[in-house]
Amino acid sequence: MELSKFKALNDVDSVNAYISALEAFDGIVELQELKDLARVRGGVAEGKSILDVGCGFGLETGRLANVAGAQGFVSGLDKSADFIREAQKRAEAAGQSIDYQTGDATALPYGDNSFDCVRAERILIYLSDVSAALSEMRRVLKPSGKIALIEPDFSTNTINISDRTLARRVLDHEIKTAVENSFLPGSLMVTLENLGFANIEISSRALIFPQELAASYFSSLADNALKSGKITTSENGAWQTELDDLKAHNAIFATISYFLFTADAP
C-alpha cells in the first residue's frame, strides 16, 4: 500500500485494495469518535446542506445523508472517478439521495454560499496547495457556515519494532514520501485564521491500528524504504520477521494521531 497513490487514484490498476484499507481504517474506534465530534461541532443536523470534500467512496457521506434526512442536501466530491462510481453504487443500494461529483478540491463545482457545513477528511495532506482548497471551501460555505477537517500528523506514527533506529529510518522515509503535507495539523490553525475563519477548536485522538491493518501497512513501509535504498535487504528481513512474530502473538502496537479542526466561516 502506497498512501501517495491517493493523490491520483485514477491512475492505479485496481482501487479495491484502497477500498478495503479505507474500510478497515474507518472501523478504528478513536477515528469514529473524532468523526462523531466533527458532526456535532461541524453543525451537521437534519435539513442542513452538507459537502464532503475528498469523500472517497462515501463512507462518511452516507452517514451525513442519514442525519440530514429528506429535507437536507448532501454532496460528495472526489478526484477519483472510480471512487465516485462506487459511492453512487452504495448510495443507490442504500436508497439514499446523494449528489456525487468527480472534481478537484481546489476548483469546487458549486456556487458561492451553497452549504451550511463543509467537511474534509484525510485529503488536505495530499494537496500541494492547501490554502487554495480551504479558500474554495470558504467560498461555498454560507456566512458563518461550519467547516470540519480531520487530518493526521505523520510524525506521530509509532510501531513497537525493537530496533528503534531502524524504526526511525523507516518512519522518516514514510514522512518524506507518503503525502505532500506530513505535518499539516501544525500549520492548519494559522491557515484557517488567515482565511478569516473564527472560533477554531481543535481535538485529537491517537488511533490504535487493528492488528491486520498494522501488519500490512507497516510491512509495506519497510518494503518501500528498501525500494528507495533507505534500508538494506537484511534490515527489511529483520523488520518483516519481527512484525510477523508480533502479529502471530496479537502484539503489534502501532498508532498515529489524528486532529479535528472545526471553525466558523466569515
Ligand SMILES: C[S@@+](CC[C@H](N)C(=O)[O-])C[C@H]1O[C@@H](n2cnc3c(N)ncnc32)[C@H](O)[C@@H]1O
Ligand atoms: C485517504 S482518502 C480519504 C477518503 C475519505 N475522505 C475517507 O475518509 O474515507 C483520500 C481521498 O482524497 C481524494 N483526493 C486526493 N486529491 C484530491 C483532490 N485534489 N481533489 C479531490 N479529491 C482528492 C482521493 O481520491 C481519495 O478519495
